[in-house]
Amino acid sequence: MDTILVVNAGSSSVKFQVFVVEGEGRLLRMIKGQVEGIGSRPRLRANGAGGDPMADRAYPIEAIPDVPAAMSVAGEWLRSEVRVNPLAVGHRVVHGGPDYERPVLVDHGVVSRLERFVALAPLHQPHNLAPIRSILANFPTVPQVACFDTAFHRTHGPLADHYAIPHQLHAEGVRRYGFHGLSYEYISRSLPQIAPDIAKRRVIVAHLGSGASMCAMKDGLSVESTMGFTALDGLPMGTRPGQLDPGVVLYLISEKGMAAAKVQEFLYRDCGLKGLSGVSNDMRELEASTDPQARLAVDYFAYRVGLNAGMLAAALQGLDAFVFTAGIGENSSGIRARVAEQLRWLGVTLDEAENARHSSLISGKNSLIPVYVIPTDEELMIAQHTLSLLMNGHSRNTRHKRVS
Template sequence: MTDTLLVVNAGSSSIKFQLFRLLPSGHRLELRSKGQLEGIGTHPRLSVRDAFGRTLIDESYEAAAVPDLTAAMHRLGDWLLERLGGRTPVAVGHRVVHGGPDYGEPVLIDDLVLDRLEHLVPLAPLHQPNNLAPIRAIRKRNPAVPQVACFDTAFHRGHPEVADRFAIPEAWYREGVRRYGFHGLSYEYIAHRLEEIDPALARGRVVACHLGSGASMCAIHAGRSLDSTMGFTAVDGLPMGTRTGQLDPGVVLYLVQAKGFDAKRIEHFLYHEGGLKGLSGISNDVRDLLASDAAGAKLALDYFVYRIAREAGALAAAMGGIDGLVFTAGIGEHSPVIRGRVLERLAWLGFVLDEAANQEHGPLITSAASRLKAYVIPTDEELMIAHHTLRLISGRSEALR
């Protein structure tokens, strides 16, 4: 049986994973299967396909059988062990949203690392606890298996200091109160793929738009992150499915002083009551809003597009110009309407949409008359994690493919 490497990307109610084979020839990674266990605690369903898209399992369970992430990891682990003939993967790589000031590179997980990452939970309350739960489950079940944490903040750690600072006293900055940026694994993958798709543009100034239920944008110059719309936490920047995005801190003061909100109530408001859902009063899903005639749905989409276009201009200013734009993630990859509306607002920069190419999801969605290029590039955070994990456990590396 060939050695395998497992990648785990855990959310609040789902665990996505990819299983790779380690090929001795050239030390390359080859996708073996990918899937997810979704609906944890409500309608659990494990679905897995092989590298050719063939179904390996599609099975649903009672809610009580998979009530939480730990139980889900055990269920998934049982299936994987059976599939691998009882052999455990040589390593497991994990997406961890926040690395804080201590971790700017992937790291092998031990008790100290896990403790430090636990202390960052307040900075990413929607993600960090869910990222850490599978790590603990695997450590308890297979303590000898090396586990690697790969951070969404790491790609942004080379920012110029002025991009990472808040206008606050130095002591707070040294404590770690600074702008980190997130979705870094996605942006890192996009930067690598762009080198293959358009090497000239990859050497230039690109605004990448990771648009999903969580949304952010990143200024990438010659493959390096220079600035991002997200900051100290993953609630800053663009409006998201249920997260407010950028908000005047005075609003929080008002909620405390005039409405009597405590810290937990404010956290719930910022992460669960804002964004597209808060604006529309209907849904956090762009597909629902596009299908609705309600005034609230129109407002939410108008605001979303407006903020994307506004941030594109700001990030272009941070780079001293712009040569191209990339859409990725759920909305960015699948919504020609949103892409088209964003590029319409950015026509002043020189973008000219190719309507047919946009409907076909690109990859190039600008016309020959366009001064600047815009691409649709599907992201693959799991492959990026696998690449980092292999490099860390063995010192070997491979070109992404």
């Protein structure tokens, strides 16, 4: 049985999925699992394609102190008990910088180049690279593919790509990258089947989760994104502030005496919904809370989504459809309703019953803009890219066609 292993590693968990390669390159999800609580309360959980449990095991802290140890435990379980020996491993890597515009086969040189972007994605990049290094060290003949969250946005033209800073900094890589690209790419590929009439038109996709961003797409390609140089920009997120006057950072340094490392920790872990509410970074808890600050955080989130939708509609010079995706976008009918209210000026109305049912099409019959809910599948996107590179035997790191 030929399989592809997909790995998405974070600071405290390693999520993995196994896909079976069927005839004509079709992929069938076989296993979905994770090693969670790394360094605190390690636990291996895994389910089959139908949701049936396959593993649920606790481990002592010292058994899984870090990501490489988690990879070792998950890999041993897959090899010894499930008899999975993948053809290749695909990885989510948040930042590809200016170098990588396509998924790429990994070697030590690629890893070294990707290490340069750790400072631009400190919550993600080090942990994305850890399992790649582990597999390179222990299974050097297994092909690995890095799939980048920035790659989908490399179709941006120069007006969307630049900051108003000296060109030399842009040449060094200080530019607007955009993130969540694997999610947006999946939505772009899904639209021709779900909504063929608007698939190639002007579409805003809202990837709303603990990490949140929005993307303006035209002809299925990214034109503009709310995120920029790092994953701090744009919408407020679980623990990240989103759009922030750079003067705030200068104030924290000059007036509060915070060192750069402390400012980084603060912006990535103590702001966003968590900082604004003082209650939680989890939208489910905030929506259920009666605390006034929690209410403010929820209202602020919806308000900012509405503001950024206006910006993206301007970038597109109009709007033909709006799509919700990711954890909050797919599951919170309340947030969708609040955002739709922010978009009434565009002629958006919701069908309350369809929204409550989490239907695919949730806009009202008289809505000028159709509104969709489309579950994303970044892992399937990674598996498809991995299989494609495996079959082609090489990576073509060429530029997408630019959107004019």
